[in-house]
Amino acid sequence: MRLFGYARVSTSQQSLDVQLKTLKEAGVRKDRIFSDKATGSNLNRSGLELLRLKVEEGDVILIKKLDRLGRNTEDMITLIKEFDAMGVSIRFLDDGISTEGTMGKMVVTILSAVADAERQRILERTNEGRLEAKAKGVRFGRKPSVDRKAVRSLHAQGVGATEIANRLKIGRSTVYKVLTD
Structure with missing residues (x-):
């Protein structure tokens, strides 16, 4: 052994x-x-x-x-x-x-x-706490790092998505996501 x-x-x-x-x-x-x-x-x-x-x-x-x-x-x-x-x-x-x-x-x-x-009970309690916090207005996740107003403003001025992305140093897909929200 x-x-x-x-x-x-x-x-x-x-x-x-x-x-x-x-x-x-x-x-x-x-x-x-x-x-x-x-x-x-x-x-x-x-x-x-x-x-x-x-x-x-x-x-x-x-x-x-x-x-x-x-x-x-x-x-x-x-x-x-x-x-x-x-x-x-x-x-x-x-x-x-x-x-x-x-x-x-x-x-x-x-x-x-x-x-x-x-472990399941702990998960249930954690989820209940998260739902309660959300109901009280607590926001989870990271803070938005995209200036949505700037994206919309530039777009309203006729600036294209690629140029907006370059100016704001964000991805083009992010520009499109902001514009479709």
Whole structure:
């Protein structure tokens, strides 16, 4: 049995240090730790792909937390089944659970579903807040950078779209969009 480790953070600005330290303290050799700085909603992650290629029957993958492997129930179950078919077990260190044995797989599946439901609730609350803010007049997105009055004024003076775009340093398609709004 060989120990492997997997660590993931969602963005390049986040640090993997805590996860890597935990994996090393659990006995995983540095050359057997794979990591990603990418969203968990995508299974096509370079570190995960390399891990899939390296593990063999009887190996165990250590992961600090359940949500570091995947972001939704379907993806988690897919990965767990894939590793299980290879004869590879997964242990989630902070959660104290493992895919070793039938009960372990069931617990991981249930916890994945709970985590997925919580993410859905967070999205719902975020969307509700966004709708409420819009109703109060809050505007989202970047501020318009095109002087629409200038575009219309130049056009009214008979200046062509290409010349308007050049003068205002904007794209011609933007000129057309302003004129058709």
